[in-house]
Amino acid sequence: MLLRNIFVAIAMVFCVFWVSGQSVVTGRVTESKTQESLPGVTVKIKGTTTGTITDLDGNFRLEAQPEDILVLSFVGMTPKEVEVGTQTNFNIELTEDTKRLGEVVVIGYGSSSKKLLSGSITQVNAEQLAIGSNASIDGALQAKAPGVRITQNSGTPGSAISVQIRGANSVSAGSQPLYVIDGVPMTTGDFGQIGFEGQNINALADLNPDDIESISVLKDASSAAIYGARAGNGVVLITTKSGSSGKTKFSIDAYSGVQEIREKLDLMNAEQFVSYLNETSQGLGDNFNSGIDIDWQDEIFRAAPISSINLSANGGTEKTSFYISGGLFDQEGIIIGTDYRRINGRINLDHKVNDRFRFGIKNGITHSINNRVPGDQSINGVLPNAISKPPIYGIRDEEGNYLEEGFWDNPVAVGKEALNEAKVFRNISNAYWEYDILPGLTFKNQWGYDYYSLEERRYEPTTTDRGAESDGIALSARSEVSRITQLSTLAYNFSLGDKSEISALIGYSFETGSESSNFIRAINFPSDELQYITSAGTIEEASSNALDFGINSYFARLKYVFDNKYIFTANIRRDGSTSFGQNNTYGNFPGASVAWRVSDESFLDGVNILSDLKLRVGYGLSGNDRIGNFQFLNAYASGFNYRNNPGIVPNNIPNPNLKWESTSQLNIGLDGGVLKDRLTFTVDYYINKTKDLLLNRPLPGSVGFTSVSANVGRLENKGLEFSINGKIIAQKDFSWNTNFNISTNQNKVTELYNDQPITDIGRGNNAVVVGESIGVFYMWKSLGVDPSTGDLVFEDVNNDGQITDLDRQVVGDPNPDFYGGMTNTLNYKGFDLTILFQFNVGNDIYNGVRQYGENMTFGENDNQLTSVAQRWRNPGDRVPIPRINGEFNNDITSHYIEGGSFLRLKNISAGYTLPSAWSEKIGIAKARVYINLQNIWVWTDYSGYDPEVNYSGIDPVRAGTDFFTFPQPKSIMGGINLKF
């Protein structure tokens, strides 16, 4: 409270300072070779302590007398002195001092030169994000940042992508990072109320990757701790593009292409199926020998168009700059009935009122429509039914009506007739103003508003089997999430003597948010033309809900740099949240790191090959606050009615100690560069220890409750990350850049309540077991097919002669041993070629499709994979697949576990940029045409559609199971980039 009042006082005091500067000089500092602006340059008046630091665009402004001399200094640059004289505006170039300046990296509530970072942060810039023409920003980040494992859970257009930074740190509170856009934490996650299992909607999909300037990933706790109770899974800082003064630059990026299934499953045709049925029961197959032979995969997969166009304008005057963009993305899914369309608009404006006072707004609006098909868990899903429905059943009768024969609903009818629409409206906007109280001392105040509205509608008409049973089924759901953020910081950057640079920051922020939702399900419609609830005969279910929440935070950071060689950073955040119990309303999250730039030591002066070497060590504490709302509260819940009278009941045992899950992290890193940074590399090793995991602690039923949410578990993640960037060839006409990153993470659960394993989770029997990685597969271990009986045999772990629950064991791990990516970019004159590989090695997949497609248990109900031809038929057969109707064929056992390693040729793009001499004749500064091939080759032993699969979306526990999951397509696209 006190801190907050101080901020208010500061805010009010400003009016006193509200006077224009006198004898002001301004200027812009650039790097001499590249002409790139240089932020963070110290500009001082010689012989005084008066000075300032250049902003992100390299601009500075300070008061000076004509006789003053400006001294400019920056790490890695030769210092420069400039006489002021009568000039008031300067363009000053600094020259590289043997070692090149590193890029500027966005950090929590600020920015820093990469060379002066002491934490572990990976930044991916627009140029790298653009590789591969991705629809969403998390997709654009895939395989490009070490320590960040991004998994495309399914091929559903617009669906959620799983992002895990340095492994899963939580069992129940989510493992996805905190996303911060332009300084303001944003709403992410799935707010859908109509179930689509792993094909969840993703609130992050509303951002247009083309609007993003950079994505900075705070990986270690020393960097992330400044985001406190939400930083336990890492923090992703997204910065949108902003304008720069000068001539207005227009840009058009457009592409269009087609997507297809990469590889179909090898299912039986009618002839094979009939002969298989005859083997299950003599003569059974002949009953179905109708001459019909439908390849249901062909009926539901299609060649689907994809296209995108983005327009932007960027420019401004010295006082005002702008970035305005509009985008349209349109993708049809490769499964009938699916598509995703998104319209984006963005306006970013920055204005300088005078030397000291600046303000601006950043405003993004999105409207999207997503059509999906029922999920893989549903017995009337399009893909599950297409795989399972035997080829012997027809699609339509002679009059064109859908046929509903056999056990499975007609997938073509479900895909084409049922409506499943999700409409999103999203507005993320923020406004800021900042004021330089003194040179180097800046107060910034920022307000953010994030509004998300999701409207879902489903209608199952009478032309589908299910719809016909109820004379039409309609679901209507609406969810709204809004979040207001206030953010105030006071930053002070100054020098002490010649060698010490100090930057200090204190801040206060609060967030208040609310969620509301309603849901209606109705049946019995007079006509399939009337699909809204108002026409329904019977309303089956209706509900309406709301939730308010809030977070109150104080934070501070101190950074001390001595002689550009020794760097010390410490930060702390204090977070209060409405999710925490009364005894733990506030939590403290400190972090600290040190770095030593060894390469700047005099004893390495002679080692010319080494251009950069920095050793970093950091330690910090961060939290995960997604523990549910008001779970700690001693409260009564509503909705417990009797005789239509409303009732309330005690909701839970109060747990006033309930708090965030907390992660401590030690990070040791090394950054290096050789040959004038032609080759740079980064290595990081970390140990993450998470405690106070939120789990349901079982209680004796005799107390009236069977469990209570309590902070009871522990787990840890350890890992090593390595990335290397090389400018292998850098000639005028020919260049070859390569980037390679590889990461390992070893996850281990170290404590659960009474160390009781949590088993049988999800379709693949994932489990949480002490001593094992989170989500391991826990089931009977198959030893193969018994040649004498044709049944699967299992390892009898306790040697009691029986196979029981006690014989279950860990048989696989959905987490990879290592993963990463490699990007190669070649330029020859106007030609460019980029190749992106992604790899993932050592994980296991539970192939739920084989559990059904190879179980040979349901006779004429289910089509089977052709692999069942290798089944056991006679005693003595030594084969991999058990007999028809084998006893354990339909059990979840390790028989259906497969290796999930893969190497994916994720993207190849080849482009040609017209010589500027040609394009300028038609007024175009740059014109490039390109062709882009995505996902065209995957090397894997996995037998399903695609080894990159999570049927249950982002859940870190139900990981690595393929359950009739919508596969990723391959695609080919052509596009143009124009700048004028």
Add this chain to the structure above:
Amino acid sequence: MKHTIFIFLFAGLLFSCDPLDVKPTDLIPAEDALTTGKGLQAALVGVYDGLQREDVAQSIIVFGDLAADNLEPVGSRIAYREVFNNRITPSNIRVEGIWNAHYDVLNRANNILAQIDAVDVSNTTKTNIKGQLLFIRAFAHFNLWRLFGPVPIKTSLITGITDEELNNPRNADSEVYAQIMADLNEALLSLAGTGKGDPTIANEGAVLALAARVELFAGNYPAVLTHTEELMSFGYSLIETDLFSALYDESVDDDETIFEISFSDDDVNTLADYFQPTARFELAVTSEAAAIYNGEDTIRGDVSAIPVDQTFYNNKYTDVSLDSDNAIVLRYADVLLMRAEALNAINYTADSEAFDLINAVRNRANLDSLNASSIANQAAFQQVIMDERRKEFLGEGHRWYDLIRTNTAFEVLSATKNIEATDLLFPIPQSELDTNKHPEMTQNDGY
């Protein structure tokens, strides 16, 4: 200085808001929940809601017949097979459910009882609500006691997750019985004057009928006579013969039902789904039980055991579309038969009141009266009572408890099932044993 306004605007916003001052929208903090009469009523409704839980209203009925010889499992529920075979494992999910759900009800009731004195409502209202809650508390303890034997008594609310509050011993039979009767006696005082009342909530009649049942279970026959005598002055009567099947139809009001758990369209009573062959059909009537109607007892037989596909179904619960059948807990025919049983237990007297009582129930089913010439002694009379109860209450969950309290379960059930003496008490759920660390929380013998 126009910027000043701008600054003050932000400053004001900073001041005006405490982001942590947020209240939940679907929860009421406990300290606010029971402060008014309205809150108290809502909490009372919440306790009745607890009785609607499958593991209370339905399981008590189903297990009463399934563990004995009236019902058999014909569906997919493994938990039901274990109960039918009297081979219940301590991890049986429905047995665990009964345990947990009854203690949930107890906790709901104890929460109000602990706070009711401070609520600002009239003493009349308070006393009445206390009476209803004590009845429900006795009902829950009694259900647990007769299934599991000695069980922990719960009369206070839980306030936190301390070892002391979590780990509770099993109380001795005598203690459990004493607690049940103490609650019922106080309930009787609290509900004095409510008499017959609405059968969907607890009233004086319900308390007396339950007290009679508990005393009969305890073998305290004079007390059964006292309670039933008082009850018989309240105006209850047997429903007419022609309307016997309507007894189970909640749209028909009757004077026979003393206490029933009510289900409306919004609630779910799955009994119809489980009993009806057109629905899920988990539970069929055993052919042995169907045979007792012998083609003569058609009034009751036509409701209790109807042939279908070589088996029989019970038709007392019929609402498969809305799942809103009421679950009858206590009815007047039971009171008459309990009284007859108690009279005979004290002293067999030929053609006495006990004969009148049993004949009233028989006559309502269009059956002839019995007299001393056909029931010659005390033992024979007791057997007739047991047969009569079985025919009258098939599908209402009395059989197992009747066999247990008369110490005949092992002998009777051995005829048709492979039952062991230790099967007469259900196992304490494994989840309770795993988490309740009190040294006196032990498993029943044989498990």
